[in-house]
Every structure is written in C-alpha cells, then in structure tokens.
Amino acid sequence: MEPSLPDPSTWTHLTKEGLYRLQEEVAERATFDDEGGDVERVAGVDQAFPGDLVLSCVVSMEGEDVVERSAAEGETPMPYVPGLLVFREMPTAMAAVESLDDEPDALLVDGSGAIHPRFAGLATHLGVALDLPTVGVIKNLLCGETEEPTEVGEANPVLYEGRLVGYSFLSKERCNPVYVSPGHRFSPEGALDLVREWLTGHKLPEPIFLADRCVDEYGAGSRQPPPG
C-alpha cells in the first residue's frame, strides 16, 4: 500500500518546493488511461470565494436529471498562486464530494487535470485522493501549446513538454474554447468524450454549469443548503 498523502492541515506549513513535491507524487499516482468502467452518474464540482470563504458545490446527474446536490464551506487556507490552486480549493471540494449520499461514477471538475506544470491540477488531486475517475475543464490555458479551434466541435491537442496532456475544444458558437484534460483514470481522448457527452447547449458540460449556478446561489443567498 502506498503511503497516504499529507493531511491538508499540514499544507500551509510546507514551502513552495514541498508543495511542488506533493504534486509530483500525486502525478505519479495518477493514471491517464480509460479505466473508469461504465459512467452513468457524473457529478460537477465548482467553487466560489465570497470574502475569506471557500464554497464548494457538487451537482450529481444521471442523463438529464439532477439526482443529488451537496455543498461545503471553509476558510481560505492560502492565497491563489498559479499552479498551486489545488491547495486553496481541495479541502472544501473534497468535503462536498464526500458528503454526497451516493458516489458518482466520475467527476467533471472546474479546474485542470494533466494540463498543469507538474501534470497534477485540482481534478488530478481529487481523483487520486478519492480514487474516482475525474476530468478537468478550464477556460484559460495554464500551460502547454495548442492550435485554437475555430469550428464548433473542433478539438486540437494540447502539448506540454512533449506530452499530449489534453485538448482545446470549441464547445459552443461565439464562445472562447475550453481546455479539457484527464484528471485521473481517464485518457485525454476519454476526457474529451466525456465532456462532449455531457454538453447540452451551454459552453460548459451541464454538471459543471449547474454546480457553477449552485455555488453562486449558495453564496448569494442565506447560505442554506441548496434547494433541488
């Protein structure tokens, strides 16, 4: 059995180099192959940051139906640093996913996967920590090179350090492309397929779109558990 990753409470005591090392370990444990099996239930994950708080919402779906929602909140552990976003969003995102009554077959995360300086974005950390297949979707490229797609449905490889880490993908007319990458237990192609399957007319796949709306309402309202 592999040794478990350090507890989130120790992260703030680590140096930048220590955090980099942690990400490298997570990347080593991640698998970028399609070994998730049948994917029926998919949950979207997104965060918001009102004041000093971190709010996370998860919306679990099967087909067209929302089958469950969950939320979690906490204080910001540390400021946002490009490449180290995971240490800011992980704790509440994990808590929100773990508070679901029924575990989904896969996670669509508002954050990157293999498209990352050390091949371990938020989606990868969540996947490895929860042992769930995950896919990362971002709106701005963190690293790597790609040819921007110009036609709806067009997807082009994102290369970083000679590796295929994901795809730039035009999901909707008159929108900027999104960048899709495997988090854990998905290949770059499988990750792109999952995003395509969960597109319903919005720029982002429906579970993430709804998690986005959910977390906004959760933060704007009386911070009560989100309604159905």
Next chain:
DNA sequence: GCGACAG
C-alpha cells in the same frame, strides 16, 4: 531579467 500564469 521579464513576462505568463487554472480559479
């Protein structure tokens, strides 16, 4: 040294 840089 300078700029770039998920959310």
Next chain:
DNA sequence: ATCTTGTCGC
C-alpha cells in the same frame, strides 16, 4: 475568482 450596468446578439 471578485468588484459591476448596460448592452449587443442569438
């Protein structure tokens, strides 16, 4: 991410 009105276009 967040601070924010109107406005152009489907």
